[in-house]
Amino acid sequence: MPRIALLQLESSEDPQQNIKNTKLAISRAVDNGAQIVCTQELFNTPYFCNKQDAKAFDFASEIPGDITKEFSILAQELKVVIVASSFEKRAKGIYHNTAFTIDADGTYLGKYRKMHIPQAPGFWEKFYFTPSTDDYKVFDTKYGKIGVLIGWDQWYPEAARINSLMGADILIYPTSNGWLEEDSQDKRNTQLEAWQTIQKSHSIANGCFLATINRCGKEGKTEFWGSSFIANPFGKIIAQGGEEDQTIVYADINYPEIDSQRCIWPFFKDRRAKSYSNITERFLDEIDEAENKNNSEDKIS
Numbered sequence: 001m002p003r004i005a006l007l008q009l010e011s012s013e014d015p016q017q018n019i020k021n022t023k024l025a026i027s028r029a030v031d032n033g034a035q036i037v038c039t040q041e042l043f044n045t046p047y048f049c050n051k052q053d054a055k056a057f058d059f060a061s062e063i064p065g066d067i068t069k070e071f072s073i074l075a076q077e078l079k080v081v082i083v084a085s086s087f088e089k090r091a092k093g094i095y096h097n098t099a100f101t102i103d104a105d106g107t108y109l110g111k112y113r114k115m116h117i118p119q120a121p122g123f124w125e126k127f128y129f130t131p132s133t134d135d136y137k138v139f140d141t142k143y144g145k146i147g148v149l150i151g152w153d154q155w156y157p158e159a160a161r162i163n164s165l166m167g168a169d170i171l172i173y174p175t176s177n178g179w180l181e182e183d184s185q186d187k188r189n190t191q192l193e194a195w196q197t198i199q200k201s202h203s204i205a206n207g208c209f210l211a212t213i214n215r216c217g218k219e220g221k222t223e224f225w226g227s228s229f230i231a232n233p234f235g236k237i238i239a240q241g242g243e244e245d246q247t248i249v250y251a252d253i254n255y256p257e258i259d260s261q262r263c264i265w266p267f268f269k270d271r272r273a274k275s276y277s278n279i280t281e282r283f284l285d286e287i288d289e290a291e292n293k294n295n296s297e298d299k300i301s
Helices: 014-031 054-059 066-077 151-154 159-163 186-208 254-262 273-280 285-300
Strands: 004-006 037-039 080-089 095-101 108-113 138-142 145-147 172-176 177-178 209-214 216-219 222-225 230-231 237-240 249-252
Touching: 004 014, 004 230, 014 037, 014 066, 014 249, 037 172, 066 080, 066 095, 080 186, 095 145, 095 273, 108 138, 145 186, 151 172, 151 186, 159 172, 159 186, 159 222, 172 186, 177 186, 186 209, 216 254, 230 249, 237 249
Parallel strands: 004 037, 037 080, 145 172, 172 209
Antiparallel strands: 004 249, 080 095, 095 108, 138 145, 177 222, 209 230, 216 222, 230 237
């Protein structure tokens, strides 16, 4: 029964200080029994996406690279699995929001690049990030199979389902969710509740554990709402952080619960996979138009 720890931290403008603070938090988590440790989205930088500024591209680095080497050494020393999200420079003009996974023996297992990129006031991510064209990734670690998704990916049930079909026991979402200063309290409550609901639904529909790690603190006009949590396969929150405080959230992952849930609610067994072919269309009127065109051609011929 591995213990997972979520590092809900504030970030400064200094990447090296953020890395130092994160490494100290990882060591503290391991001292408290953690075997899997996960960071928030873009853990070693400020959330620079709150404005569009080309200078922020200087925060990016190669992955794998120096940062993965540094955390591989730490993972091997502490015998801990590390999932961390950072800003990747892939090539000149091509940058990704990327999470990497390191096994408990220090082995770099690979990376996942964020698939869904938002663009909204205070969250100008399309200015910085190229969406992934890679496949979804599940990493087979010493302490379980981990499916990694990032931020805006959390709103897409398709991504969670694919990770689960690939064998993920835990879905892990590093994220940076927050409110803007002008948001009313009612709007804040609604957004937070929706965020919790969609992710709990992923754990229920896929019969797996889910961990979401959100940053906290205020950066510019954005107030990050923390509230990092871990849900079991029935969508019950088994551990959660507060909205404002830096904290480490812990939970013990009881893998037999996955079998129990999937036997009681056999969603995978009862799937009618071939009936879902239309899911690859952006919107179904595209199919209707294509069918109408084909029908017209058939009549003419």
